[in-house]
Structures are given as C-alpha cells and as structure tokens.
Amino acid sequence: MNKPGCRAGRRAREKRRKKHEGVSEVTLTHEAQFVLLRRWLKEKGFASQSLIPVNFHDTGRGLMATQTIKAKDSVISLPEKCLLTTRTVLKSYMGDYIKRWHPPISPLLALCCFLISERYGGDASEWSSYINILPKTYTCPVYFSDDIVDLLPRSLQKKATEQKEQFQELYCSFLMFFHSLQPLFTQPTEELFTQDALRWAWCSINTRTVYMEHDQSDYLSREKDVYALAPYLDLLNHCPNVQVEAGFNKETCCYEVKSVQGCKRFQQAFINYGPHDNHRLLLEYGFVAPDNPHSVVYVDLGTLKLCLDEQDKQLTQKLLYLRDNDFLRNLTFGMNGPSWRLMTALRLLSLKPEQYTCWKSVLLGAVVSRDREEWCIHNALKLCNNLTDDNVKALERVSLIKSVHS
Structure with a gap:
C-alpha cells in the first residue's frame, strides 16, 4: 500500500511531465x-x-x-543592425548597380534582388543565418495553380488572379535589370533570377516584413519604402x-x-x-x-445579380449610382449578418419607380418602406444561401482533388 504522500508526488510529477512534454x-x-x-x-x-x-x-x-x-x-x-532594409541593400555590393539603373527600381524589388543574391551566396553570405531559416516556399495565392484558384470564393478568385498577373508583370518588366547584375555572379542571371526565385523573395518580403517608414531614396522609385525584414x-x-x-x-x-x-x-x-x-x-x-x-464573406457583383430584376428599366441607372458612390465593393456578411453596405445596396436595388427619387437618402441609410425592407431581408437570405451552396460545392471539389492525389 502506497503512502498518501507518494501518490501525491507521483501525480504532481505526472502533471508536470504532461505540461511540458x-x-x-x-x-x-x-x-x-x-x-x-x-x-x-x-x-x-x-x-x-x-x-x-x-x-x-x-x-x-x-x-x-x-x-x-x-x-x-x-x-x-x-x-537596427539586425534589420534588413533598402538602406542595407544600397550600402551593399549591389548598391552601385541599383543607383545606376534608370528608371529607378522599387524598394520591394531592391530587397527581392538582394535576398535572391544572398541565397545564391550560401554560407559565404553575411545574411545566410537568416536566409537559412526562411521558408523554402509559401502558401500565398501567387503560388496557387489555376485549379486551386478555382476553388476559392469568386471575389477571392479575382484578387488571387490579379496577384498572379501583377507578379508576372513585375518579373517581365525587370528582366533587363536582372541581366545588368551579371558582373556580380559567375552563374548566368537567367538561371539565378528565375520566376521561382523572385516569387520566393517576393513572398518572403510581403509575408514577413514589419512596417517601418524610411526616408525616400533618390536611387529608388517613389513607391513608399516601408519594409524591414x-x-x-x-x-x-x-x-x-x-x-x-x-x-x-x-x-x-x-x-x-x-x-x-x-x-x-x-x-x-x-x-x-x-x-x-x-x-x-x-x-x-x-x-x-x-x-x-x-x-467576413464577400458578395461580388456576379452573386449580387441574383437579386436583380432584368425587367427593371431603371436597373442600369441603379447600378451606375451604386458604382459611382462606391457601393459595389466590400459588400459582406459578417458574424452579425449582412453588413450595412450590403443592405444599403439592396435597398437601392429594391426601389420601385415611384420611390426612385429617394435614392440619395437610401445611400445614407434610410429605410424606404416596410415591404421594400422585407424584400431586402429576403434577398439577403437568398444571397447567403447561394454563398453557402458555393462553399459546399468547393469543399466537395477539394475532397475530390485530395482523393485523386492520395
């Protein structure tokens, strides 16, 4: 038979072991x-x-x-000595090449090029201890294949596609600058500054930098320089x-x-x-x-059209007013239901011809009538159900893709 003190001691040790295990x-x-x-x-x-x-x-x-x-x-x-900024880059071996290039490159691209170069340098690089702990790849949409982008909500699909296109444009726009750095390397710049390398550097900076404002450099473009690794x-x-x-x-x-x-x-x-x-x-x-x-869940114009009456002779004008007053962006459902912006857009779309003169007050948040408010609530529910169905279908496609690759 164990002594009470021994049992308590074992329990305490077990608790501590589990806590830190x-x-x-x-x-x-x-x-x-x-x-x-x-x-x-x-x-x-x-x-x-x-x-x-x-x-x-x-x-x-x-x-x-x-x-x-x-x-x-x-x-x-x-x-500050530990921070990697454009000031670090301009003081480095790459600085003179950047200073001579016209038109000036952006602060973001300067940091990208330096990261790629330092990774190429391996253990001889001053920043190798940091480079070696950076992720080898990232999960930003710029890395997504087209079939994965297609699984995203429609509003996010558009932004993901734009991100991939902007990155592609960035890469193609600076091929000549990459080539100008050839004297720094024994390996051809075409093999060093590849799309994969730039994508890695671009994501490293966009996902990991802290916000830090820097004085505008005469040798970089006028884009805000707010990056610090x-x-x-x-x-x-x-x-x-x-x-x-x-x-x-x-x-x-x-x-x-x-x-x-x-x-x-x-x-x-x-x-x-x-x-x-x-x-x-x-x-x-x-x-x-x-x-x-x-x-939040976003409602894009394609989804919003589910609520539109194509027979409404004033539909074009309603959409124009919504667009001119910036009410076709950031329409969302949040934790508490449809956002004020979404309900405002629906209220304007709900207006009957004789109520159309109220459009300005509607954009300021006014409720027109009880039946129009019921119309808005009904259509908000319709939109919500549609988005839920889209989500279920997307999950089914994810499951199918996983089963194919498993």
Whole structure:
C-alpha cells in the first residue's frame, strides 16, 4: 500500500511531465539553423532569453515565452543592425548597380534582388543565418495553380488572379535589370533570377516584413519604402485577439514589440498584423485565422445579380449610382449578418419607380418602406444561401482533388 504522500508526488510529477512534454518534443532551440541564427544575432547586439523557437501543433513555427511577459512589457526589442532594409541593400555590393539603373527600381524589388543574391551566396553570405531559416516556399495565392484558384470564393478568385498577373508583370518588366547584375555572379542571371526565385523573395518580403517608414531614396522609385525584414522577430505568429504596440524606437534604435495584455510563461507569444479578414490574410500572408472576429464573406457583383430584376428599366441607372458612390465593393456578411453596405445596396436595388427619387437618402441609410425592407431581408437570405451552396460545392471539389492525389 502506497503512502498518501507518494501518490501525491507521483501525480504532481505526472502533471508536470504532461505540461511540458509537448514543448520539449517540439522545441527548435537546439536545431543547428536556430543555433547559428541566435549566435549571429548576438554578434549584432540581440540576445533574447525570454523567447525560444518552438514548432507548435496548430500554428507551426513560433516563439514561446520562457517567462511571464506582463502587460505593457516588451515582447521583443531588435537592434537596427539586425534589420534588413533598402538602406542595407544600397550600402551593399549591389548598391552601385541599383543607383545606376534608370528608371529607378522599387524598394520591394531592391530587397527581392538582394535576398535572391544572398541565397545564391550560401554560407559565404553575411545574411545566410537568416536566409537559412526562411521558408523554402509559401502558401500565398501567387503560388496557387489555376485549379486551386478555382476553388476559392469568386471575389477571392479575382484578387488571387490579379496577384498572379501583377507578379508576372513585375518579373517581365525587370528582366533587363536582372541581366545588368551579371558582373556580380559567375552563374548566368537567367538561371539565378528565375520566376521561382523572385516569387520566393517576393513572398518572403510581403509575408514577413514589419512596417517601418524610411526616408525616400533618390536611387529608388517613389513607391513608399516601408519594409524591414526582422530576423527572429518575424517568427512571431499572428493572433487577431492579441493587442500589441509595435514600431521602431528612434531613442533605443530598436524595433520594439510591446504586449498590451501580457503573455503567460510557456505560452506562445503572438503579434497582431491588424484587423484583417481571412481573405486579406490569405492574399497577403498565405494563411487564415480560425475564429477570426474580423472574418467576413464577400458578395461580388456576379452573386449580387441574383437579386436583380432584368425587367427593371431603371436597373442600369441603379447600378451606375451604386458604382459611382462606391457601393459595389466590400459588400459582406459578417458574424452579425449582412453588413450595412450590403443592405444599403439592396435597398437601392429594391426601389420601385415611384420611390426612385429617394435614392440619395437610401445611400445614407434610410429605410424606404416596410415591404421594400422585407424584400431586402429576403434577398439577403437568398444571397447567403447561394454563398453557402458555393462553399459546399468547393469543399466537395477539394475532397475530390485530395482523393485523386492520395
């Protein structure tokens, strides 16, 4: 028969073991690439003991707090020397080539070219410790095949297609600039600056940079220069329910992230990219957030046409008024039902000929009549059911694709 104290001791040990077991199995601190990254950052003045890299089961790689972070305390403070910006690029071996090129290239493209070049340099690259922990591929729509794009909601299909087209245009527009960099490499630039390489660099910057305003350079285009790659800090994952204060502190010369709510020990520390819905998160960052309070479903014009009466002689004029007053964009269903913009658009579309003079007050939110309001509610439900059906069909196609490739 065991003593009560022994049983309690075993239970306590078992509880502690279970609490830390998952973390110990997925901690990345001792992996070679992270050892080198932390050593390299320490040489540049950053040595964080309060955050360690961990592979979490739900979000993938992230940073775990090894001690409690109190509200208003600093989550991370990264010295300016650790940041990769256009200033870094212009001071590098690539700077003279960029300065000589006309018309000037964009800040984004300058960073892309530098990343591709540094990856080509391998271990000899100054930034290799950082380059080596970057993802090898991304899940942004620019990587999607056409059959995957076809699975997206119609409003998102259009934006995903536009993203792919814009990237293609970017690549084709700067083939001559890539060629001008040939003296820097032994390998032909055609083999180095490929579409795949530019897509990787483009996504690395778009998904991982922090917002940091820079003075306009005479050697770059007039596009806003607001990019800064922040090694280690960019391992912080997004959570829509977390509040942080982030920005570059000119007094400390560090990019700082401070927690508004705090973070408990052994929990994942998060950052907040902003109040983005899942469409925007997928387009810009390549993921969606479960239980996202900002999540909405978009109603595009193609779907909205389900509510239109083709016999309505004033239909063309109604659509024109909606377009001129910017009421054919951002029509959504959210957690609380149809948005004010969607209901306003439906109210204008519902107007009978004798009510048409009220269109201005309708665009300001006025309700015309009870029967017209019932028409709007009925058609909002119709739109919602249609979007639900589209979603079910898309999931069926996903299931079919998975079964074919399994």
